[in-house]
Amino acid sequence: MTFITLQSLEKSFGATPVVRTFDLTLEKGEFVSLLGPSGCGKTTVLRMVAGFETPDQGDIVIAGESVLKKRPNQRRIGMVFQSYALFPNLTVAGNVAFGLRVAGMDRAGISRRVDDMLAMVGLSGLHGRFPWQLSGGQQQRVALARAIAPRPQVLLLDEPLSALDAKIRVSLRTEIRAIQRELGITTLFVTHDQEEALSMSDRIVVMNGGRAEQIGTPQQVYDRPATRFVAGFIGTLNLIEGQVSRQAGTASILSAAGDLPLPSDSAATGKVTVAIRPQAMSPCAPDQGNLRGTLRQIEFLGAFTRLHVTCAETTVQADCFARDLPPGLSLNQTIGLRVAAEDCVVMSG
Amino acid sequence: MNLHRVTSWIAFALAAVYFLLPLVATLEFSLRARRGVYSLDAYRNVLSDPQFHQTLGYSLILSLATVVLGVLIVAPTAFWVRLKLPRLRPVVEFITLLPLVIPPIVIVFGYIRLFNTSSVLPLTGSAGGTDFLLAAGYATLSLPYMYRAIDTGLRAIDIRSLTEAAQSLGAGWTLILARVILPNITVAILSGAFLTFAIVIGEYVLAALLNRPAFGPYMVWMGGNRAYEPAALAVVAFGLTWAAMAVVQTLAGRAKHLNTSR
Amino acid sequence: MSAQPQRALSVWLGVVPFFAFALVFLILPTLHVMLGAFQTPEGAFTLANLGGLMTGSILKALALSLKLSLWTAALGCGIGLAVAGAVTRGGLPPALRDTVMTFSGVASNFAGVPLAFAFIATLGRLGLVTVLARDWLGVNLAATGFNLISFTGLTLAYLYFQIPLMVLIITPALDGLKKDWREAAESLGASGFQYWRMVALPVLGPSLIGTFALLFANAFGAVATAMALTGSSLSILPIVLFAQIRGDVLQDPHLGYAIAFAMIVLTGLSNLIYILLRSRAERWQK
Numbered sequence: 060m061t062f063i064t065l066q067s068l069e070k071s072f073g074a075t076p077v078v079r080t081f082d083l084t085l086e087k088g089e090f091v092s093l094l095g096p097s098g099c100g101k102t103t104v105l106r107m108v109a110g111f112e113t114p115d116q117g118d119i120v121i122a123g124e125s126v127l128k129k130r131p132n133q134r135r136i137g138m139v140f141q142s143y144a145l146f147p148n149l150t151v152a153g154n155v156a157f158g159l160r161v162a163g164m165d166r167a168g169i170s171r172r173v174d175d176m177l178a179m180v181g182l183s184g185l186h187g188r189f190p191w192q193l194s195g196g197q198q199q200r201v202a203l204a205r206a207i208a209p210r211p212q213v214l215l216l217d218e219p220l221s222a223l224d225a226k227i228r229v230s231l232r233t234e235i236r237a238i239q240r241e242l243g244i245t246t247l248f249v250t251h252d253q254e255e256a257l258s259m260s261d262r263i264v265v266m267n268g269g270r271a272e273q274i275g276t277p278q279q280v281y282d283r284p285a286t287r288f289v290a291g292f293i294g295t296l297n298l299i300e301g302q303v304s305r306q307a308g309t310a311s312i313l314s315a316a317g318d319l320p321l322p323s324d325s326a327a328t329g330k331v332t333v334a335i336r337p338q339a340m341s342p343c344a345p346d347q348g349n350l351r352g353t354l355r356q357i358e359f360l361g362a363f364t365r366l367h368v369t370c371a372e373t374t375v376q377a378d379c380f381a382r383d384l385p386p387g388l389s390l391n392q393t394i395g396l397r398v399a400a401e402d403c404v405v406m407s408g
Numbered sequence: 409m410n411l412h413r414v415t416s417w418i419a420f421a422l423a424a425v426y427f428l429l430p431l432v433a434t435l436e437f438s439l440r441a442r443r444g445v446y447s448l449d450a451y452r453n454v455l456s457d458p459q460f461h462q463t464l465g466y467s468l469i470l471s472l473a474t475v476v477l478g479v480l481i482v483a484p485t486a487f488w489v490r491l492k493l494p495r496l497r498p499v500v501e502f503i504t505l506l507p508l509v510i511p512p513i514v515i516v517f518g519y520i521r522l523f524n525t526s527s528v529l530p531l532t533g534s535a536g537g538t539d540f541l542l543a544a545g546y547a548t549l550s551l552p553y554m555y556r557a558i559d560t561g562l563r564a565i566d567i568r569s570l571t572e573a574a575q576s577l578g579a580g581w582t583l584i585l586a587r588v589i590l591p592n593i594t595v596a597i598l599s600g601a602f603l604t605f606a607i608v609i610g611e612y613v614l615a616a617l618l619n620r621p622a623f624g625p626y627m628v629w630m631g632g633n634r635a636y637e638p639a640a641l642a643v644v645a646f647g648l649t650w651a652a653m654a655v656v657q658t659l660a661g662r663a664k665h666l667n668t669s670r
Numbered sequence: 671m672s673a674q675p676q677r678a679l680s681v682w683l684g685v686v687p688f689f690a691f692a693l694v695f696l697i698l699p700t701l702h703v704m705l706g707a708f709q710t711p712e713g714a715f716t717l718a719n720l721g722g723l724m725t726g727s728i729l730k731a732l733a734l735s736l737k738l739s740l741w742t743a744a745l746g747c748g749i750g751l752a753v754a755g756a757v758t759r760g761g762l763p764p765a766l767r768d769t770v771m772t773f774s775g776v777a778s779n780f781a782g783v784p785l786a787f788a789f790i791a792t793l794g795r796l797g798l799v800t801v802l803a804r805d806w807l808g809v810n811l812a813a814t815g816f817n818l819i820s821f822t823g824l825t826l827a828y829l830y831f832q833i834p835l836m837v838l839i840i841t842p843a844l845d846g847l848k849k850d851w852r853e854a855a856e857s858l859g860a861s862g863f864q865y866w867r868m869v870a871l872p873v874l875g876p877s878l879i880g881t882f883a884l885l886f887a888n889a890f891g892a893v894a895t896a897m898a899l900t901g902s903s904l905s906i907l908p909i910v911l912f913a914q915i916r917g918d919v920l921q922d923p924h925l926g927y928a929i930a931f932a933m934i935v936l937t938g939l940s941n942l943i944y945i946l947l948r949s950r951a952e953r954w955q956k
């Protein structure tokens with residue numbers, strides 16, 4: 060059941076277009092991330108949903124009703140800011156109670172809800188603290204509790220974790236997702252951190268230059284990047300240029316580094332770029348691989364080992380577990396790299 | 409949103425009227441000395457009054473003396489405290505703020521009682537002594553401004569490395585202060601100096617109670633005895649003060665520019 | 671071997687000129703006056719001088735000074751806040767803000783004799799506004815009960831330096847109100863009014879009260895403007911002190927000390943409030 064529809068949103072600041080023909084639908088209870096480099100318009104999309112910016116074109120529908128005419132305080136939206144934006148004059152409890160007081164809830168109800176919310180974000184007992192007495196992680200928890208306390212229809216989070224230490228960031232990811240699941244609240248999450256988006260989201264919107272480059276599940280976006288931008292932005296990726304050649308029923312891609320198999324479902328012709336994840340390449344004897352090259356570097360990364368291999372002009376990376384490494388590997392020797400057809404993502408151009 | 413903006417413009421316009429009207433009125437009033445036409449008579453009268461020259465001259469010299477005294481006392485102290493005695497900073501800062509807390513009239517009252525002819529330090533006994541006392545009083549009043557200006561200037565440069573570099577080249581303290589530190593905080597000192605000048609030039613209470621022939625008491629005397637000349641004097645005083653403050657603002661702008669371009 | 675203590679001593683020598691100067695020309699004179707308030711002419715301890723403050727003309731002058739300082743501080747705060755609000759968040763061009771700040775920096779230092787002359791030239795018997803009101807509008811200002819040489823007139827003149835001082839101090843505080851707070855409040859369902867009542871005003875509170883105290887002290891200690899504007903027809907406390915220093919009009923030298931003492935206490939307390947509240951406001955602003 061579609062709960063939120065963003066329909067052909069357009070927004071410019073002055074003469075600069077910041078969001079261009081942006082379409083997105085969210086199911087009820089879905090967690091969707093907007094992922095993209097800084098300045099690509101993620102915040103602007105979020106602020107249009109919240110009502111702090113008005114789109115030049117397009118429509119925003121929440122629960123079957125266009126909200127464009129509604130002011131931010133009528134949209135029933137919970138928002139978590141990158142800066143936390145806690146009210147400095149109010150205690151933790153006062154901050155969480157803010158939306159409830161504004162809505163005219165009775166004292167007993169407020170107090171009960173505040174207790175519930177603080178328990179949910181793991182801050183029970185900190186009712187009386189002021190924001191400046193809290194750590195960054197605690198402040199962000201309060202901000203989350205404050206946003207969800209009035210039971211909004213939609214939760215918007217704008218890079219809520221980017222100001223925190225790496226460790227807290229990782230643990231808060233899990234917590235935010237757990238709370239979101241428990242409440243079943245439809246959520247739009249902005250981040251420039253691919254790991255965050257991949258680990259938390261039901262679906263990811265990869266944005267670039269104000270446009271949605273690809274919308275899909277983390278798996279889809281990771282394994283099947285639709286464009287070179289998505290491929291380059293998410294994870295490490297080897298890009299190899301080549302020419303499709305179809306001869307006598309067998310199709311392959313000819314490149315300077317060797318021949319790659321063409322996936323059977325691909326209809327590509329002419330010049331193409333093939334994207335291959337490092338873990339899809341496995342080292343082998345020079346004459347057994349699809350690609351051949353010189354081993355330049357062996358990088359031990361704990362869980363796996365990364366090989367840097369120079370094939371013709373380009374250097375590719377291959378990840379493999381220690382036990383899969385061919386024995387007696389030494390630098391500057393020639394090795395082969397094997398790739399399966401289904402791991403080759405072919406992009407035209 | 410638009411209503412908001414309209415209210416803002418109205419608030420701004422009302423304030424502009426309140427603040428500009430007295431300036432315009434003073435100028436207009438100063439030109440009214442001759443019946444029926446605008447003239448510069450009031451200015452002519454003022455400029456041809458030997459008292460005007462004497463008192464303004466006296467105040468100019470006194471403000472110069474005040475600036476010298478103030479810089480001599482504040483600059484080495486601010487430098488020394490930053491370099492060697494950072495623990496003392498709050499104390500020094502507190503003392504320099506006291507003149508904003510204690511009304512000037514109380515300070516001068518203390519002077520009159522403490523430095524009278526029968527005291528240990530009978531400064532009020534002679535004209536020269538009283539002049540010095542007046543300069544010291546003005547230097548005291550300008551402490552908050554002078555200290556803040558110079559301390560800000562010192563913060564902007566790395567005095568520790570500068571001092572150590574000079575020491576390694578064999579310079580003594582006097583040389584370091586005069587040749588290394590002072591040139592680097594000229595802008596700060598100048599802005600403190602002009603602020604001091606703006607305060608001193610038309611000051612009334614200290615000069616009047618210490619009975620010195622300064623510009624402030626002269627203006628008050630004219631105010632009681634003439635009609636249009638006081639307005640002309642006010643225009644002159646405004647001009648001097650605003651010129652001094654304009655210099656301060658320009659210097660501040662320049663200092664900011666220097667700091668951000670680092 | 672004795673280099674260490676010697677060096678420590680010479681380090682302290684560096685600040686001797688400053689402390690000596692401050693002692694002689696700031697601290698001792700002030701202490702002398704404060705102690706004098708508790709002494710009889712013969713030097714014995716007494717509280718009679720302070721008691722003398724509560725009598726007749728001095729009490730009246732004290733009341734008048736309090737009234738003047740409170741009014742100009744309150745009006746200065748209110749109007750200054752409106753002006754600062756207009757230039758910081760009223761959607762006015764940014765250049766205007768710079769102009770207002772520069773002007774405020776100058777005008778806040780503008781207490782004094784020329785200010786009095788400027789108001790005489792504006793609202794005095796022959797002042798520009800008086801004349802224009804008569805010639806253009808047919809309004810006789812004096813007949814409406816307005817008189818520049820009065821409490822109202824003095825208040826108007828004091829506001830000329832009080833408002834800019836407020837603008838100078840409160841503008842950074844207004845800048846400290848983050849846009850995010852407003853948006854957070856709105857997204858939680860608050861109206862603009864609710865945001866001001868529940869967040870903005872409480873956050874600004876310490877700054878507002880602190881600046882009020884500062885403005886109070888600022889007005890309470892001022893003499894020259896009042897002196898040049900009203901002569902001695904409006905006896906506020908500093909003017910009484912002025913006359914006392916000049917000619918012992920109270921015929922009791924130690925009453926002067928008591929007046930000075932009262933002034934120090936009042937301005938000192940106000941400044942203390944200002945400093946305390948400002949540090950509290952800064953804590954919030956982080």
Ligand SMILES: Nc1ncnc2c1ncn2[C@@H]1O[C@H](COP(=O)(O)OP(=O)(O)O)[C@@H](O)[C@H]1O
Nearest residue numbers: 072073077095096097098099100101102103104
């Ligand atoms: N209020 C504004 N006025 C002008 N330009 C803006 C405004 N807000 C954002 N922009 C510009 O729009 C672009 C997109 O901004 P934003 O949506 O904040 O990007 P992101 O959140 O993806 O980093 C940026 O180039 C930014 O400079």
Ligand SMILES: [Mg+2]
Nearest residue numbers: 098101102218
């Ligand atoms: Mg952003």
